Amino acid sequence: MRKENLPRHLAQKIGLDRQGVVYGLQLAFSAWLAFAIASFLHIPNPFWAAMPVFVVAQATRGLAFERGLYRVVGTALGALAGFGMIHFIQDTPIAALLMLALWVAVFGALTHLLYGVQSYAALMAGITAVVVVIPCMFTPENYMQLALARVECTFIGVLMITLSSALLTPNADRDRFYLSACEVAASACYLLGTTLNGTTKDGAAQEAEILQKISRLEASGIAILAGSPAAAQNKRVINAMIVSTIGLLATSRRLHTHNRPGRPVAPQLGNALLAIATLTKDNADQTLSTQHIDEALALAQATDSTLAQHLQRLLKGAKWLLTSDQESARFVFRPDTPMLAPATNWGLARQTGLLCGLITLVSASLAYVGGSFIGEMTALATAMFSLVLGSMVKPQIVAPFLLKGIIVGSIIAIGYRLAIFPHIHSTGLVVASILPFLLVGGMARASTMFGFPALDATMAFLLGSQAMLPARVVTPMDVMAESGSMIVAACIVAGGFILLPRRSDRHVHEATRTINRDLFRLINNGDKLGAGQWMARSVRQTLRLTAHLAQSGQRHSLAPAHLISALNFGHSIAQLHSLQDSWTPQTRAILQDLNAQLNTFTDEPSTLAATLMQYARDVQQQDVTAALWSASEALVAGQDFFAYRPGISRNHE
Structure with a gap:
């Protein structure tokens, strides 16, 4: 040399x-x-x-x-x-x-x-x-x-x-970061689109990949968005998009069970979402045009109201980040925009x-x-x-x-x-x-x-x-x-x-315990822990779990699909609470022990799922029946999560 x-x-x-x-x-x-x-x-x-x-x-x-x-x-x-x-x-x-x-x-x-x-x-x-x-x-x-x-x-x-x-x-290259946030949201739209038109392949693997991307995105945002008041405001938008992206994943898993051979749930909306999933910086003005957004939201509202809410936040947030659209800004900066719970x-x-x-x-x-x-x-x-x-x-x-x-x-x-x-x-x-x-x-x-x-x-x-x-x-x-x-x-x-290292398994246990404790609070004190607050807290714990599962020895027993199922179980509980005022006397008689039954979800999730299925067959109100079926399906899909560490204290503070 x-x-x-x-x-x-x-x-x-x-x-x-x-x-x-x-x-x-x-x-x-x-x-x-x-x-x-x-x-x-x-x-x-x-x-x-x-x-x-x-x-x-x-x-x-x-x-x-x-x-x-x-x-x-x-x-x-x-x-x-x-x-x-x-x-x-x-x-x-x-x-x-x-x-x-x-x-x-x-x-x-x-x-x-x-x-x-x-x-x-x-x-x-x-x-x-x-x-x-x-x-x-x-x-x-x-x-x-x-x-x-x-x-x-x-x-x-x-x-x-x-x-x-x-x-x-x-x-920092913040524009690249904003585009990454929108690309992750587009991935969730793609998964939901294939679910709604009945062409999903390996949905669990896609869920895992999207959750990992969100976890990395949220962690890298700390450094990239630091030191700028404008970036701090956009961080609120990205946090809301993270909540809604995971909400779309949960909705995708919930609606997937409604597909029947040759009869997809909502093929027209699915195709619209697949078009949105092609989003890039160059085609943002066309893909996120007011006409395309309004058409997609109308189809989403006809399919599932919760889906429509999540989709609206995603599309408006992406449009603001990529095109600085002022109409979208008025929506994404509203005081009631959901926030990701603090990483405590x-x-x-x-x-x-x-x-x-x-x-x-x-x-x-x-x-x-x-x-x-x-x-x-x-x-x-x-x-x-x-x-x-x-x-x-x-x-x-x-x-x-x-x-x-x-x-x-x-x-x-x-x-x-x-x-x-x-x-x-x-x-x-x-x-x-x-x-x-x-x-x-x-x-x-x-x-x-x-x-x-x-x-x-x-x-x-x-x-x-x-x-x-x-x-x-x-x-x-x-x-x-x-x-x-x-x-x-x-x-x-x-x-x-x-x-004496800090073990990832311990972090996994703490996060699952926190999610389950919040589910107990949602069951017993839904008026104190609203659905929005519960969602923000659960999404935070989901991201925490996603980060630690990659390093944990428990990867064989817990998977992202289980985390999504926990979110869907909470969504179903919130739905049942919101419908309670409309219950008929017959429904009230059938569901008189519902809360007591729901409180057993960490002990015998499969038994509770069977009980909720029976309730769904007996109840004659369509919305209540749908919520019961969703809760039952979530319990079956996420039973490894709910029973991960039995014996959780029923301290419903």
């Missing part, structure tokens, strides 16, 4: 292209400028200013801006809380430790209750309180200076990466809050009793790592990268402090000495091979380097012990998540 081709070959080997080089240089010089500004302003611990640059930087401009904003908000909130706790350190240190542990527990839990980038504010509020309070346990006389320095460094770092992102980071996970929130709170309390207490800087570093790292990993749904995936990064960064920091830093005697030299390490860290972070561990390696290096003047007087053993304390903390926390 020729020598001039060696750098290019090396870059290709580690996954670094031209755009990656620019991104790596952006990271390195933004972090270096932040460190230089903090150093020349003589802010204590100036290396804290470089750290936000690597964390806030993102592939798209909007996400970087929004992440920077929430980092500032979280840092300010955590610092204010830290100021309040510090006052207790000298007189009642136990009270300060308990308050810190409680604060970390609450904001660790909030990382799973706040949606998208907002959860980053909660994470930073927890971390900042730790960074402010724990060092002040050892130097309480300088608490205000330390706390303000932490906030100042955060502002400097966020400002640097924000300015560089405005110049160098591209905007109370089970993970409780688990994370308890874990992070206990780890912080134990590590900070041991550090306070020990009274050494090494103990302080260990407590800081342990609490921070627990928050960072605890905020993730599957921390065991990231934990090995964090562990590798911390080990490498800490070892490099030891080398820097022992071999380079003793020869530095001015602020200018400190700033210059850090630049090569930041360049390597920036390039590693931008590469596909080292991207994940490089972030933690850079953080560990900056924290372990203690690059500041005046420097603390330490021995070589102190240097190794201080960086070693971070390695120990990483081994404890990351190792714990690796050895």
Whole structure:
């Protein structure tokens, strides 16, 4: 290999292209400028200013801006809380430790209750309180200076990466994302169209594929739609389209059972939907013309009123996203437009809050009793790592990268402090000495091979380097012990998540339990949990289940078809409730025990299905009979789902 081709070959080997080089240089010089500004302003611990640059930087401009904003908000909130706790350190240190542990527990839990980038504010509020309070346990006389320095460094770092992102980071391709949302909706129209004209082939596989696409779409939207008020409004439209797309899947499965050989349910509507399924950006004006939409909606209304509602939201939403049609905008932005329920996970929130709170309390207490800087570093790292990993749904995936990064960064920091830093005697030299390490860290972070561990390696290096003047007087053993304390903390926390991983099966169980609990509430308290709210909540849990089923060992027993059947069962319950006022005396007599029977759906779904079939034969009201048949069919199709974990509590709050 020729020598001039060696750098290019090396870059290709580690996954670094031209755009990656620019991104790596952006990271390195933004972090270096932040460190230089903090150093020349003589802010204590100036290396804290470089750290936000690597964390806030993102592939798209909007996400970087929004992440920077929430980092500032979280840092300010955590610092204010830290100021309040510090006052207790000298007189009642136990009270300060308990308050810190409680604060970390609450904001660790909030990382799973706040949606998208907002959860980053909660994470930073927890971390900042730790960074402010724990060092002040050892130097309480300088608490205000330390706390303000932490906030100042955060502002400097966020400002640097924000300015560089405005110049160098591209905007997200939101038009492509909007088209993807419409293409997923078109896929649902295709499935429903083939169902209605009796030509469906492998509908279950199509349902699974569409649900997977929706799950990925909703997850990617967090980054793509960040940092733009207009995109935030369109996110409401996409959420409503997601609800209606899954509603179409449920309708397709419900109507599929009505097909008879040679007698499809609604062939004319099916053909209209197949025409809509050819939707692209280029033919949007023609495919979604007012005439075509009105014709399709009229046919849908004649077939099924719920189908018509879902289809109208889909078509109007797609028309707004692709053509900016103002008439569609007036419809899709109405206050009564259904919303996707927030992505809250109370089970993970409780688990994370308890874990992070206990780890912080134990590590900070041991550090306070020990009274050494090494103990302080260990407590800081342990609490921070627990928050960072605890905020993730599957921390065991990231934990090995964090562990590798911390080990490498800490070892490099030891080398820097022992071999380079003793020869530095001015602020200018400190700033210059850090630049090569930041360049390597920036390039590693931008590469596909080292991207994940490089972030933690850079953080560990900056924290372990203690690059500041005046420097603390330490021995070589102190240097190794201080960086070693971070390695120990990483081994404890990351190792714990690796050895005791969060299992997808547990998430599947929690999501199925939530859906079934909501079904119980719909049966017994339908007036408190309306059909619209139930649908929004159930769609959210369906997406959660879809994401976890792909990684779960229970794939053989649960499938997307079962999830769709659960939605149809809920739809049938809501229909029965809405028809209750029109029941004849004969119908009331036959269905007097209906609610009691419905409450057995998790115990004996097949037995309940047979009971509902018998009710349907006895009842003489057509609408009620249809709802009973639909409920029965949903129970048969989804019995593996309903009986997935028997013994669900009948706590109908």
